[in-house]
Amino acid sequence: EPLVINERASERAAELGQPAVRQGEVPLSTLWAPLIVGGEATGVVSVQNLDREHAFRPGDVSLLQTLAASLSVSLETGRLVAETNRRADEMSALADMAAEISATLDVGAVLDEMIARITVLLAGDTTAVFLREPGGTFKAIAARGTVADEILADTIIEGEGAIGGAIAARR
Numbered sequence: 060e061p062l063v064i065n066e067r068a069s070e071r072a073a074e075l076g077q078p079a080v081r082q083g084e085v086p087l088s089t090l091w092a093p094l095i096v097g098g099e100a101t102g103v104v105s106v107q108n109l110d111r112e113h114a115f116r117p118g119d120v121s122l123l124q125t126l127a128a129s130l131s132v133s134l135e136t137g138r139l140v141a142e143t144n145r146r147a148d149e150m151s152a153l154a155d156m157a158a159e160i161s162a163t164l165d166v167g168a169v170l171d172e173m174i175a176r177i178t179v180l181l182a183g184d185t186t187a188v189f190l191r192e193p194g195g196t197f198k199a200i201a202a203r204g205t206v207a208d209e210i211l212a213d214t215i216i217e218g219e220g221a222i223g224g225a226i227a228a229r230r
Contacts, residue, residue, distance in 0.1 A: 061092040061120050061127075066112040088114035092127035096135045104130065152180050170201035178203055189215060189222070197226060 064071045065088045072078065072089075086107035094102035104127045108114035156176060160169050170188055178186040185204025189197040197215035202208075218227040 061090065061124055063091075063115050063120055064089045065115055068112075084109045087112045090115045090119060090123055092120075092123040094127055094131040094134065096131050101131070102134075103127075149180060152176050167201070171203065174201055174203045185210065187211075197222070 068086050068089050086109050088108040088111065090106045092104045093100040094104065104123060106115070106119075106123060156173050159172055163169055174186040174188060177183070183204065185202065185206050187199040187202035187204075187207070187210045189199050192198050192214075195217055197217070199210045199213070199215075202210040215222050215226065217223050
């Protein structure tokens with residue numbers, strides 16, 4: 060629900076456990092309307108009046124609620140479009156990788172190309188492919204990124220460290 064504080068804004072903020080102002084002047088009137096997506100509040104639109112109390116009337120509340128509802132729809136639509144584009148990029152990358160794998164017998168070149176694409180697709184700093192070695196240890200057979208050399212030189216023991224722990228947990 061929207062919240063209107065048309066008088067004693069500093070006192071009311073304190074009663075609600077909030078500072079009267081985080082930055083700038085203390086408002087005399089404030090109005091908030093939630094951004095609702097799927098029945099959940101995902102944000103808020105805030106309006107303050109620094110000059111007078113009782114600045115916001117019922118019509119202002121209705122108008123801000125309407126604007127907040129439109130903004131909620133727009134923000135969710137933008138999020139969904141971005142998610143759809145990300146999924147399309149993923150599918151395209153998978154198709155490209157499949158085509159590349161089937162076109163070459165050079166496993167090293169395929170691995171290098173795959174991890175390069177994965178790094179870009181997932182905006183990672185470093186990507187590596189690990190395989191189990193005899194004795195239960197794991198070694199990176201390909202790596203790319205900021206710590207690729209260190210990863211290639213390291214041996215992972217199941218149950219030790221972040222990667223070893225993930226292996227032990229089968230994750």
